[in-house]
Amino acid sequence: xxIMPCPLNGPRNISEFTFGGEVTPLPDVASAPDxxxxxHTFYSYNGTGVAxxxxxxxxxxxxxxxxxxxxxxxxxxxxxxxxLPADALNNQQEAFQ
Amino acid sequence: MTQSTESLQPDNGQFWAEAALSRSACYRRTxxxxxxxxxxxxxxxxxxxxxxxxxxxxxxxxxxxxxLRAGYRGAGTPELLGNAGLPIPARPNLAAAGADGDWVLRxxxxxxxxxxxxxxxxxTLAKLxxxxxxxxxxxxxxxxxxxxxxxxxxxxxxxxTGEHVSDVMAKLCGVDLxxxxxxxxxxxxxxxxxxxxxxxxxxxxxxxxYSILCDNASTDYLWTALIDxxxxxxxxxxxxxxxxx
Numbered sequence: 001x002x003i004m005p006c007p008l009n010g011p012r013n014i015s016e017f018t019f020g021g022e023v024t025p026l027p028d029v030a031s032a033p034d035x036x037x038x039x040h041t042f043y044s045y046n047g048t049g050v051a052x053x054x055x056x057x058x059x060x061x062x063x064x065x066x067x068x069x070x071x072x073x074x075x076x077x078x079x080x081x082x083x084l085p086a087d088a089l090n091n092q093q094e095a096f097q
Numbered sequence: 098m099t100q101s102t103e104s105l106q107p108d109n110g111q112f113w114a115e116a117a118l119s120r121s122a123c124y125r126r127t128x129x130x131x132x133x134x135x136x137x138x139x140x141x142x143x144x145x146x147x148x149x150x151x152x153x154x155x156x157x158x159x160x161x162x163x164x165l166r167a168g169y170r171g172a173g174t175p176e177l178l179g180n181a182g183l184p185i186p187a188r189p190n191l192a193a194a195g196a197d198g199d200w201v202l203r204x205x206x207x208x209x210x211x212x213x214x215x216x217x218x219x220x221t222l223a224k225l226x227x228x229x230x231x232x233x234x235x236x237x238x239x240x241x242x243x244x245x246x247x248x249x250x251x252x253x254x255x256x257x258t259g260e261h262v263s264d265v266m267a268k269l270c271g272v273d274l275x276x277x278x279x280x281x282x283x284x285x286x287x288x289x290x291x292x293x294x295x296x297x298x299x300x301x302x303x304x305x306x307y308s309i310l311c312d313n314a315s316t317d318y319l320w321t322a323l324i325d326x327x328x329x330x331x332x333x334x335x336x337x338x339x340x341x342x
Contacts, residue, residue, distance in 0.1 A: 008189055008205065009286055013271050016288050059293035060286035062205065
């Protein structure tokens with residue numbers, strides 16, 4: 001079975017985890033138009049490279065961030081959300097290409 | 098609760114369901130055991146038969162769901178633990194025993210669960226503030242940024258005891274829970290027997306013991322899974338008296 005290194009609990013079977021989607025910036029709740037919300041809600045990046053994603057360890061109720069390569073499916077790094085770089089929620093696709 | 102065990106039984110030796118404040122989710126499995134009461138008035142199995150002690154030394158399964166446990170979350174929790182004279186584990190997924198035999202589990206940076214002492218049947222924890230979920234002022238009773246978690250209502254508590262605990266867990270769980278990888282005071286939050294659980298390595302009166310906390314709704318299932326798993330080690334159900342003497 002594939003093993004995910006959880007930052008809180010250590011290596012665990014992937015069946016203990018739930019995928020939470022890409023780490024993306026939230027549109028401005030006061031002023032974003034519908035098109036921007038549609039983009040945020042329904043579309044995701046479909047290219048190659050490294051993805052920064054939310055993952056959830058179900059037995060401990062813990063959300064964290066994993067960096068995974070979209071081609072090799074290799075998990076490169078996992079860390080607590082408090083360690084997200086300041087610019088992580090802005091222009092993340094550009095930052096990873 | 099000062100009620101004695103004797104007064105809880107009618108003439109035919111059966112335990113009145115009404116005598117205890119609450120019962121474990123798997124009370125039907127322990128119905129044949131001699132009952133006793135925890136400090137809060139909940140029902141606990143005291144003794145199954147004279148072989149309890151022998152089974153507890155090999156691979157015993159003990160239902161402690163009636164014993165008090167509590168949780169607190171928030172940055173103010175260490176202050177509450179300090180005021181109560183309880184230890185504060187150094188990092189997440191570590192547990193530490195208090196002077197009265199209570200255990201403090203640190204499940205994340207700011208979340209702590211407390212397991213009542215088997216010796217005094219949870220008396221120490223019963224004095225902690227904010228644990229009455231029916232009390233609308235329960236939040237005012239705790240320090241700032243310290244929020245009670247009512248894990249007694251959400252989780253069941255089973256305990257595996259004896260020399261074969263890690264062999265039993267190897268059949269149920271993918272994480273290495275042998276002594277060298279999972280020393281005394283370790284916590285594993287993981288999947289066991291295909292349900293989610295919190296496993297804590299403890300020692301009770303010199304006896305190796307793994308506490309397992311799982312969702313209340315799964316406790317009855319886990320009891321059957323554990324009883325099945327301990328058969329090959331000549332283990333089985335045990336009462337609290339076999340562990341605390």
